[in-house]
Amino acid sequence: MTTISENLQGVRTRIACAARSAKRDPSDVRLLAVSKTHPAARIAEAHAAGQEAFGENYVQDALAKMDALPPLEWHLIGPLQSNKTRVAAERFDWVQTVASERVAARLSAQRPRHRPPLNVLIQVNVSRESTKSGVAPEEVPSLGAAIVRLPRLRLRGLMAIPEPGAQSAEQFAQMRELYERLRAEFGLDTLSMGMSDDLEAAIAQGSTMVRIGTAIFGKRQREESAA
């Protein structure tokens, strides 16, 4: 059985190879370890192997793990309901799934004064699937303009979950185009796309943050409650 530390090393190698093939600097691609459904002990193992940033999908599940671990960098990558914004604003370092002005305004109002502004990404529904969260690409400029006016948020960039399969390369390319178009205007530095199965394609199209679960922690046994 491979250990989390070996898996992490394998993922770092894949990222470095993909970056080099794309003539990019491997250090320009951050690794977010997606720990949803995995217990705190496995996260501690990844941390011991040098991993600092972790992504969780459900606020409630994440809180229990945060309480059990030393301070780490936490990213919320699951859909955020407006009744969960307070906890998200208090406990997370990043929220990658902002998709409405209403949620953004609440996060800004609820971000504690003693913490730095909350880093946020706009989730883009690049595949335009009705079941996926996120805003349509054409709505991103106006949502971005609203977010940069909020004092307690720092807009860092865009996040997307393209449809797996043939379409994904084209959707990664669309995301890159949108990101490049808005980067200077909004001061963006983060394009979050790419998962265990498609990180190479995402890095080829300019991803600066890949979100990797399975390739680090193994298969998920169950999905956690949507809390």
Ligand SMILES: *Cc1c(COP(=O)(O)O)cnc(C)c1O
């Ligand atoms: C679960 C999840 C991931 C990680 O997916 P893997 O295929 O396990 O690497 C990445 N991003 C989001 C938004 C997820 O929900």
